[in-house]
Amino acid sequence: MPPKKRIRGPKLPALREEKSTGTDVASDESFNESADFLNNEELNNDQNDAENTVLSEGVSTLRINENMTKEDRACISAALFIKKRVVESIRTVFQSRDDINDEIHTSSRKLIAAFKKADQNRKKKVDLMKVFLDEIDVRLSMIIEEVTVPEHRARVFKLIAVTITEIQAFKLPSDLLDFIINFINTWGHSDNVAARINTTCFISYIFETGKRYLTTEGEYSGFEVKIAAKMFLQLKRALLDKEQTARVPAIRGLGFLQEIPIPSNWPVDAMKHSPRELLLRSCRDTAWECRLVAVQSMVPLETDVRLLSDIVYYDKCLNVRVAALEQFSNLRPNKHVREKIEMLDLCLKDHEVNIRDAAKEVLKNWVRNLSTRWSESQKSKDSNDVVILNSNSESTTGEENKMKGYILAAQALTLLWLTGALETLEGHSNLRRLITHTLDVIRQMYVCQADPINTFAEVLISDLREKMKSSAVPIITKSTVGSILDDSELADTQDPSTNRAMIFFWRCLVDYISDRKRNDADKINAMSRFVSPLRTMVEHVEKILVRVKNLDVYPNISQRADYEDHTFVLQMSIVENIICVMRHAPTDQPGVDAYKQMLISMLMNVFYQKKVIDLIVQELAQFYKEDPNALFTLFNDRIEEMRSKYKSGQFPVIENSVPVGETKVRKDLEEETRKTGRRTISDKDGIAVIDLYELKVLNALLKTGILLGWSTTYQNRYNNKLREGISSKDLSTRVLCTECIGIGAIYDYDQAENTLREMMKSFNTQDEPVQCSLIAALTDIQIEHGDQVDALFSWNSKQPNFAVFLSDIVVNAHVSGECETMLRAVEAISRLFLNTKIDPNQQKWQRTMVTLMTRASYAITNRFSAKVRSTIIVMLKFFCSINKNNQLLLIKSFHNFFDMWANSTTPERLTENRHEMVTKLKRCAATFVALTRHSTLPLEEQKKCKPTHVDLVDDIFHEMAGAPDSTSVDYYICALNFVEYQSLSRSALTKIHGDLESYIFLHELDGDKHRYNELRKAHRKIAKILGLNEDEIEEVPSKTDLRKEAAPSKTNKRNANLISTDIAVDNDVNMEEDDKPGPSRPATVRKPRAPRATPASATKKKPLVEEDALEILKSPPRNTKKPPSRPTTATRPTAVAARTAPPRSARKLRSEK
Known part of the structure; x- marks a missing residue:
């Protein structure tokens, strides 16, 4: 029944006590459906309750006397039965503590018995169905108006929902359902927030129980379409409630319905x-x-x-x-692979610990699900009758987890991720990081995260059983290295992508063991299970290279349209990962000699990618640290031998090299030949391939840093080639030559100065990769030779030095675009700050610092802008913690920073809302002031230097006195509240305290109290440190605050x-x-409590702790x-x-x- 105003009259007179003649009632067969009415003693005991029972008007006039008919007695007995069952059921469920589901089931049976009794007596003198519904109405109305002990109230709603569902299943009349629908509809429009919350929860429980127990066709969640539509519209209306606490149960109710198809005869309002x-x-x-x-x-x-x-x-x-x-x-991890990889990679690098833990939990669930599915597929038919006890409980000892195949699931994920990841250096680097986290998760799943890494390796080997090897992609171990890409049954059934994934995961596993070792002995013992000795590994790799070369004619991929490009990528990836594994092989002198000769033969292959050449040169350079000229001479002699032996498109084989990747290079040459109209590959094209290969190796050799000087021999040999390569049509050639010239200028700046000046004059017309290479080269030169680089900008009056040149690139870059040149400029400025001696009084460094501060305050719009900001903030944090001069540079740049934003014509770069300018700049001030705290310096610097915040406060006072009408003062003054006053001396604090008093008096009568409030906050903070008994003056609201209150x-x-x-x-x-919920309507406010006395703990002195603004x-x-x-x-x-x-x-x- 709907809530209504009940008119209460005088108290009803008590029923007269008369002799009971309950034997006639007990003999009536029409009311003997329930076993409770077969007991005459219960009927006699319930007659005492009849005196205190308030029934409807018809029932209340009935009295038990000797002249009463059997029908009248039965009517009163049925009414007592209904009341008792309703009260007992709801009371039992509401007060239940244990076995709640059983109590709900038992109580629902009692309610159904009462409902049946009321249904049988609906045609008597008194409609007992109305009595039943009134009792339900009274009990629900008492519960629905409040939300205290919500779990107990929820049980009652569940009880009614289960009762309705069972009544529907037994095909009984729908009186209770109709009443509940009317009840819900009425209370759903109540002004009481609790009533609206409980009403929505009630609907959710009804839908949930109907979906679970009723599956009748032509209905929606077990109910008729018309009735279900009414409840659904009520949920939909609840989504528009102004109280979030009332919207929450409606949203949860929609969660139960999201998988149920909408019926065709659904009302129009519900179908929207x-x-x-x-x-x-x-x-x-x-x-x-x-x-x-x-x-x-x-x-x-x-x-x-x-x-x-x-x-x-x-x-x-x-x-x-x-x-x-x-x-x-x-x-499932097998769809939208790239998006999921990027998401997990970012989450694993998030600064919130909860996000990183949740990302690891995702990896854990994926590994567990894959291993479970694999285990189920491996079960034989004979094991179906075996019952495993406590299968859901995790083992505390980890014995049951050591045969689960988690490591195979990790390799399966690696194969999946490799197919979706970008084939770039950054993409594979992110993927290796993701696999490292996966191995951390697997180590926890094997319950050996606290053990040495050798224990983890032992667990992995024990998990790789023979039946796993025959039915899944095996893990590469010491015993299976020689079978990589071998002509075996496994190789015939798997494509090269699977073999590449096996090798990639092998490399990640070996790197993981090397990184997580406790000591060298732990590493050697663990590594011996996956890698053979170096001499044996060399023999394996020589055979593997031949098999990699034969992938060019592999039958499974030769049918692809782009199989040459696809195969080339796989070949380079396999070679790269195998060389990385070779680094961890146990060494001996014969193995070292064989390894050196293998690297020389691999270096003589002109078809390798640049990343493979870099890796080979880095490994080979370790053998020529004492005599780098011997390596350059060997390389030059082999190049000349290649040129002399090259004939008619046939590349020579030098040092027994294996030409891996030759098919891809020949395909490119043939396409270029067809474009020019020629039939065969000319000697000029072949020599061009060798020349490009020479530049790649020369670039890799110079980057190793083993060269002692740029002698005349190298100048005569390479300078002309490098100058010609700068104007080449090939972009890769121009980038390589630019990098080589820059590295050569570090050894001999004079010979490269003119070339660099010409390149800087045409900087704006160069491609972005060339610009990035040139910026990196000039940065290295300035770190090595100081300000000599500034001479390259003498022709440009607007950019007189390298620092200003970089600043202009950062400032002029488009905000929303992803400019790689701008990112390299930020990185170059960061390197200059950290590797050169900075004078805080020089204008160029102040301008550069303002540029970084301004770019760091831009609004984050995408991942690129977030990367730029994090680069700047991390660099400044480290830069300002080195010495006091670095902090002074940041402090001296404050004025220009705020002045720039005060006169900015593009405030949308800072924030989309102009009204948040002060708030945003206040947060910027807090961050940059926190970077210059005296406590961030080393102890030696703290002892010999005064805090730089003294200079900051002096600059703020000077600005307030010199340009009081400037808008930048409103921003500049925000920094006062974030100064580390605790590190200042008492004399400095006393002086600042006195100066603040004069400025407070000056701004006391201002119309806008922003400056006054900021000064008062700093004044009170200093007074508290000095121990002055200053009267607490309340802040006067500024105009902005008044506008907010008037809204x-x-x-x-x-x-x-x-x-x-x-x-x-x-x-x-x-x-x-x-996040604070507001009241649903103005309510009566009780008198507030008297203020409590200050606790003793609050009177103790507490250390002043400032919030970390970083x-x-x-x-x-x-x-x-x-x-x-x-x-x-x-x-x-x-x-x-x-x-x-x-x-x-x-x-x-x-x-x-």
Whole structure:
């Protein structure tokens, strides 16, 4: 029944006591369906309760006397039975503590018995169905108006929902369902927040039980379409509630309905949005509680990867981000591989520990699921009847986990990730990092994370059983190295991509063992299980190279249209990873000699990629550290031998080299030949391949740093080639020549100065890779030779030196674009700051510092801008912790930084909302002041230098006195509150305290109290440190604060839009949302309590701790408040109970007065 105003009259007279004649009632067969009515003693005992029972008007006039008919007695007995069953059922469930599900099931049986009794007596003098529904109405109305002990109230709702479901299953009348629908519809429009919360929870339970137990065709969640549509529309209406606590149960209810198909005869109002669509839109709700429940309730699909990734990246609530990341565990890792790799890579590098832990949990679930599926596929038919006890419980000793095949699941993920990752150096580097985290997770799953790495290797070997080798891709171990790419049954059934994945995972596993070793003995013992001695490894690798060469005619991939390019990528990857494994092989003198000769023969292959050549040269350079000229001479002689032996397109074989990758190079030459109209490859084209190979090796040799000087021999041999290569049509040639000239200039700057000046004049017309190479080269030269590089800019008056040149690149770069040149310029400035002696008084360094500070304050719009900001902040943090002069450079740049933003014509670079300019710059001030704290310096610097914040305060006072009308002062003055006053001497604090008093008096009568408030905050902080008894003066609200207070409150609106706001792209710009729920309506305010006395602990002196402002620019302020926990039901949030009327017990007491 709907809530209504009950008119209470005088107290009813008590029923007269008369002799009971209950034998007639017990003999009536029409009311003997329940066993409770077969006991005459129970009927006699219940007659005493009849006196205190308030029934309907018809029943209350019936009295038990000798002249009463059997029908009248049965009516009263049935009414007592109904009341007793309803009260007992609801009371038992509400007060239950153990076996809650059993209690709900038993109580539902009692309610069904009472319902049947009322249904049988609906045609008697008194409609007992109305009595049954009134009792339900009274009990539910007492529960629905408040939300205290929510888990107990939820049990009652579950009880009614289960009862309705069973009544529907037994094909009984729908009186109870109709009554509940009317009850829900009425209370759903109540002004009471608790009533709306409980109503929505009630609907969710009804849908949940109907979906679970009723599967009738032509119905929706077990109910008729018309009835289900009413409840669905009620949930949809609840999504528009202004209270987030009332929207949460509605969102959870939609989670139960998201997988149920919408019927064709669904009403028009309900067909506008499906439950899943409404649930996904709730992921954008303004309240973090609603977003959290929406993410947790959704059943993720592969099409939701983009939505979940955006939530993980950009949501402002940490709990919501973690919940979205956990949903990836429910997705298969074999779809949208690249997006999932990027997401996990970023999460594993996130500064929040919870995000990193959740990402590792995703990896753990993927590994466990793969190993479980593999184990199930390996079970024989004879083992189906075996019952495994406690299969869900994890072993504490780890014995059961050592035969699970987790390591094979990790290799399967590696094969999957390699197919989706980018074939670039950065892509493979990120993938190796991801596999390293996966191995950490597997080590925990094997329960040996605290043991030496040798124990982990032993566990892996014991897990690789023979039946695993025959049915899955095997792990490469010491005993299987020689079978890589061999002509075996395994090689015939797998393509080269699988073999590449095996080798890649082998390399990652070996690197992991080397990094996680406790000592050399631990590493040697663990490595001996996966790598053979160096001499044996050389023999294996020589055979493997021949097999890699034969991949050019592999039958499984030769049918691809681009099989040459695909095979070339696989070949280079295999060779690269094998060389990386060779680094960890146990060495002996014969093995070292064989390894050196193998590297020389590999270096003579002109078809390798640049990354493979770099790797070979790095390994080979270790043998020529004492005599680098011998290596250069050997290389030059072999190049001349190649040129002399090259004939008619046939490349010579030098030092028994294996021409891996020749097919790809020949294909490119043939295509170039067809474009020019020639039939055969000319000698000029072949010589061009050798020349490019010479540049690659020369570049790799110079980067090793083993060369002692750029002698005349090298000048005569390479200078002309390098100058000609700068103007080449091939981009790779120009990049290689630029890098070589830059490295050569480090040894002899004079011989390369003119070439570098010509390149700088045409800098703007060069391609981006050439610009990046030139910036890196000039940076290395300036670090080595100082300001000599500035002479290259003498022709340009606007950019007189290298520092200004780099600053202009950073400033003029487009904000939204991803400019690689700008990123290299930022990195170059960072290297100059950290590797050169900086004078804080020089104008060029101040300008460069302002450029970095300005770029770091830009709004984050994508991953590229986040990378630029993190690079600058991390560099400045390290730079300012070296010495005092570095801190002075940052402090002297403060004025120009704030002056730039005060006169900026593009404030949207800082923030999209102009009204947040002061807030954003205040956060920037907090960050940059925190970087210059005196406590960040080494102890020796702290003792011999005074704090640089003294100079900062002097600069602020000078600016206030010199240009009081400047807008930059409003920003500059924000830095006062973040100064580390604790490190200042008492005399300095006393002087600052006195100066502040004069400025406070000067600005006391200002119209806008912003400056006055900022000065007062700093004044009180210093007074507290000095121990002065200063009267606490309240801050005067500024004009901005007054405008905020005058703005209309959002709580005046009745409904909130379902489509609220998009997830913020810039986390650092948007301020944290208000997570405090407001009242649903103006309620009576009780008198506040008297203020409590100050506890003794509060009177103790506490150390002054300032918030670390370095975290401000990294991420937005996080809400550390945890979401509401529900240990029992986990279904409803806690809401502020706002009653609209006294409780029924109070009304009853007033009516009896």
